[in-house]
Amino acid sequence: MSNMTRQKSAGQTTPATPLSTRPALRGSGERTKAVAASTILWIMAVAFGFPVLWFVLSSFKPAGDLFSYPLTLFPESWDVTGYSQAWESYDFYKFFLNTTIVAVITTILTVVASACTGYALAKYKNPWLKVFFVCILATTMLPTEVILSPTFLVIRDLGLYDSLAGLIVPSIITATGILMFRQFFVTVPDSLVEAARIDGASELGIFARIMIPIAKPIIVTLAIFSFQWRWNDYIWPLIVINDPGKFTLQIAIQSIVGADNVNWSVLLSASVISILPLVLLFIVFQKYVMNADINAGLKE
Template identity: 40%
Template sequence: MTATRLLRYPFVALVLAAFALPPVWLLLSSLKPELEIFAWPPTVLPSAPTLDNFRKAWLQDHFAGFFLNSTFVAAVSSAISVAISVMAGYALAKFRFAGDTFFFLLIMSALMIPLQIILIPIFLVLRDLHLLNTLWGVILAPAATPTGVLIMRQYIRGIPDSLLEAARMDGTSEWRILWRIVVPLSLPAIATLTAFSFVARWNDFLWPFLVINDRSQWTVQLAIASNVGQWDINWPRLLAMSVLSVIPTFALFVTLQRFFMSGMMAGATKE
C-alpha cells in the first residue's frame, strides 16, 4: 500500500466526519430535554432519551398539518416541473423548427436573471390570479425551471434518432413516442430532476413566506422559523421539527439513489 493511499484514508475519514457530525448532533440533541441541550460540558449522548419534543411538535404545534402541506406542495410542484421539462426538453432536443435555437437560448437566459428582480412581478401575477394565501400560489410560481429543461434536453439528445424514426415509421404518434420510448429511456435524468425539484420545493422558505398568511396553510419551513422569536428560541421543538423535516428528502434520495447516481454520471459524459 503506497504512502499516498495511507494518507488518503484519514483525509476521507475527516471529510465524512465533517458531513456526518451536524445531522448526528441534531438527532441526538432532539432527544434531550432543554436543560441538557445547553449543559456544560456538552454531552454527545442524551442521558435520558425522550421523544417528548417530537410529541409536542407533532401534536401541540400541529406539525402534522404543516408536514402534509409541504408534502403536497413539493410533490405537485415536482410533478409539474418534471412534466414541463420532459416535454420541452424533447421538443428542443429532437425537433428542428424555425427559432428552435432562439427559444432554447431564451429559456436559458432565465438562469442569468436574479430571483430578487422578478419577485414583485410574479407576486403581482399571483395576486391578480387570486392565488395569494393558497398552496397553489406556492406551487405554480417556481414550477417550471430552465435548469430542468436543460437537464432533460441534454439527456434526450443522447437517445438515438433511429429509434424514434423506427417508431414513426410504424405509425406511432409523437405523444406515444414521448411517453412510451423517451420517458422510460430517460428515467435516470427524470429521477435526478425529481430529486432536485422536490428538495428545492421542500426546503423553500421565501415563496411560502411571501404568499401565505394563514397559519393553516403554513409549510414545514415556516413552522420551523416560527420557533425563532425576537427574544427567545424554542430549541427542543426547533430541533425536533428539523429532524422530522429531513425524513422525506432522505427517504426520496434513498429510493432514487440508483437512478440519481446513474443520471449524474450520464450527465457528466453526454454531450
C-alpha cells in the same frame, strides 16, 4: 586485443531489476494514493457529519440539558417531549401535509413539463425553438431575488395569493430540468425517432413509449432535486402564504422562534422531523442518482 576486450565486455553484465517487482511497486503506489484519498474523505465525512449527529442527538435531550456544562454528545436521559409538542401542540401535522402536497404535485408537474420541453428542444428543428432555448438559458443568469417581485404580482393578479396553488404554479418550469432532458434527448439518435415514425407511431407515442422509458435516470434525478427544492423552500412561501393554516414546514419552524425566548427542544425536534423525508428519499433512490449518467443516451 579486440577479441579479449569483446570477451571482457561480454562477460561484464549489469544485473537488471527483476520484472516481477515492477508491478508490485506500481501497485503499492496506487494503494498509497487510495489510502490517502480514503483518509481525506473520511475526515471530511466526520467534519460534516459530526454537527448533524450532535443536532439529532440534542433533539432527544431535555430543554435544561441543552446548555449544561460540560457539554455531552449523548443525552443522559432520552426525552421525546419536544417531538410530541411539535407534532401536537404546534399542529405540525398540518404543516407536514401542506409541504407534502406542494412538493409532490410540483415534482410531478415539473418532471412532465421539463420532459416535454426538453424533447421538443432536442428533436424539433424550428427556428423559434432556438430563440426559446436562448431565453431559457438567459433565465439561469438571473438571481432568484430579481424575479420575486414580478412573479408575486402575477400570482396576485391571478388570484392565487395565500393559496397552495400560488406555491405550485411558479415552480413548475425550471431551466435546470429542461436542460437536463434536452441534453439527454440530444444524444438519442434521430434514426430511432424516424424509424418509429415510419412504423406509424404518433409523436405522442414516440415520446411516451420510447423516450420516457430510456430517460428513467433523468426522471428520478430531477424528481429528487425538485422534491428537495420545494421541501426546503422558504422565501417564496414566506411571501405568498399569509394564513397560518397553510404554512409549510420551513415557515412553521421559523414561527417557533419567539421574540423573547426560543423553545429549543421543540425547535430541534421540529427540524429533525423536517429532514426525515429527504433522508428517506435519498436512501431509497440513491442507486439511481449515483448510477445516472445524464449526458449519455443511445449512441449511434
